[in-house]
Amino acid sequence: MRDRHDIPRPRPANSSSDGTFALLAAVVSRAAVLVVAIVAAYLAYRYADAWQSPLRDLLITPWTRKDAGWFVNIAREGYHAKNARTAFFPLYPLLIRATHVLFGGSYWTAGLVLSSACYGGAMLLLFRLAAEETTSRAAAVTVLLISVFPTAFVFSAVYSESLFLLLTVAAFLLARNRRWALACLMGCLAMLTRSSGLLLLAPLLLIYAEQREWTWRRPVLEWPRDARLAWLLLIPTGLLVYMGYLWARFGDALLFAKVQRVKWNRTPSWPWEDVWRGAQAASKGLRAVAGDLSLLPSGLLPGHELQLAIARLLLPFAALLFASFCLVVVFRRLPLPYGVYALLALLLPLSQPSSNLPLYSFHRFVVVVFPLFIALALTLERRRAVLWTFAVTSFVLMLYFTVCFTSAGSGARGVV
Structure with a gap:
């Protein structure tokens, strides 16, 4: 069969x-x-x-x-x-x-x-x-x-x-x-x-x-x-x-x-810790877009504040929300191997976050998770x-x- x-x-x-x-x-x-x-x-x-x-x-x-x-x-x-x-x-x-x-x-x-x-x-x-x-x-x-x-x-x-x-x-x-x-x-x-x-x-x-x-009822010893x-x-x-x-x-x-x-x-961390930090950063990004630029790092070139707020604070968390929605659909509509790969590919960067930047480069990691x-x-x-x-x-x-x-x-x- x-x-x-x-x-x-x-x-x-x-x-x-x-x-x-x-x-x-x-x-x-x-x-x-x-x-x-x-x-x-x-x-x-x-x-x-x-x-x-x-x-x-x-x-x-x-x-x-x-x-x-x-x-x-x-x-x-x-x-x-x-x-x-x-x-x-x-x-x-x-x-x-x-x-x-x-x-x-x-x-x-x-x-x-x-x-x-x-x-x-x-x-x-x-x-x-x-x-x-x-x-x-x-x-x-x-x-x-x-x-x-x-x-x-x-x-x-x-x-x-x-x-x-x-x-x-x-x-x-x-x-x-x-x-x-x-x-x-x-x-x-x-x-x-x-x-x-x-x-x-x-x-x-x-x-x-x-x-x-x-x-699961078939012995694993048969695999080799x-x-x-x-x-x-x-x-x-x-x-x-x-x-x-x-x-x-x-x-x-x-x-x-x-x-x-x-x-x-x-450094190694629980995935939800970076997710929480990313949510907090996204909140700051929204307030910065609304006009509160005091939340952004100092020393930026004039005119780049909005770019940084979107790219560093908002985009990673938006990518996380996007990936979470799509992941549910992957498990529902595609064979299991695709869901397992997508889940692991998303968990890996969340489990090795940067202590300086929440969800660091997460929006770039998502683009290669093809499922x-x-x-x-x-x-x-x-x-x-x-x-x-x-x-x-x-x-x-x-x-x-x-x-x-x-x-x-x-x-x-x-x-x-």
């Missing part, structure tokens, strides 16, 4: 038009982000006497912000014990270096090209996965919703989100189609991209159990008889490889975790007015935060 992961779902007759719509949503969203970034860069530096390279300053400079510098420096120089580079896992900077060596150009250009290529691949696989689990119409809406999410501009930046999303979606799709060696290899590569890649172990194990028609189970060990192997490198190079296998604690003040967007697509696909209201609002916010990120100054802080 075949389980639900093996039974092809019927697709509507207009699946080709749904695919075209998804392609347009992905392309238009990236083009809009690029154009807005160029305009923001031009306006930010329009009073400069001269640019050394106008093309570079318009296309590349806007994206040289925050964590992007860490990735490029790792790609260029490798890891050093005296700085915080070891907090960033190695696969993405390795691929930046490989792209630079193979095709030339600067490391920044290589990173931007790599992120864009990974984003395109991720959207293609996400459309296919969502279509197999639901319908091609819902799959197209999924691509639209994730492409215009307020922090989706990071898919165009020198950040690892595009690569991580590509690998996690690929792992689910391959596991669903019983291609276990490749699925677990994708999980291993995701583990080498971000620490949250380890979370793939749980949903892939559940997919395996469903395909084996395992129940299937060689596919051994492939799952590839996922934690990615972590062990990086830990082994850190131990051999710096004498500390857990250096990446220690750097997170020292540099970014991330949330499949669930939202199922909810909104037949409610066109609500769907387009949400999509347009989200799109406008994405462009707004693109400006905040790509233009220098205090306004860029807190956006990701």
Whole structure:
């Protein structure tokens, strides 16, 4: 007897038009982000006497912000014990270096090209996965919703989100189609991209159990008889490889975790503690938007107070509310592995919060939790007015935060 992961779902007759719509949503969203970034860069530096390279300053400079510098420096120089580079896992900077060596150009250009290529691949696989689990119409809406999410501009930046999303979606799709060696290899590569890649172990194990028609009444000792189970060990192997490198190079296998604690003040905590702190910060943000700027940190550049209130105080908590709603729908309307993965992916940053900033970067972490967007697509696909209201609002916010990120100054802080 075949389980639900093996039974092809019927697709509507207009699946080709749904695919075209998804392609347009992905392309238009990236083009809009690029154009807005160029305009923001031009306006930010329009009073400069001269640019050394106008093309570079318009296309590349806007994206040289925050964590992007860490990735490029790792790609260029490798890891050093005296700085915080070891907090960033190695696969993405390795691929930046490989792209630079193979095709030339600067490391920044290589990173931007790599992120864009990974984003395109991720959207293609996400459309296919969502279509197999639901319908091609819902799959197209999924691509639209994730492409215009307020922090989706990071898919165009020198950040690892595009690569991580590509690998996690690929792992689910391959596991669903019983291609276990490749699925677990994708999980291993995701583990080498971000620490949250380890979370793939749980949903892939559940997919395996469903395909084996395992129940609680069946002895667990029967599992090792299937060689596919051994492939799952590839996922934690990615972590062990990086830990082994850190131990051999710096004498500390857990250096990446220690750097997170020292540099970014991330310490273990109960998830609800960060949720409560995030709610308090959102309350301050609302009052700041209403005009009480005394609640904001001092030393901000004039004109950036509202940006900071929205980006650092309001957006993370809004992302938490969004994720909580979608998570309920995931458990109700998608197979269990998707719900388990989404839940773990949301709990991880809440369990390792920054002591300085509540819900730190939570709005960026949400954008790669793809089951949330499949669930939202199922909810909104037949409610066109609500769907387009949400999509347009989200799109406008994405462009707004693109400006905040790509233009220098205090306004860029807190956006990701």
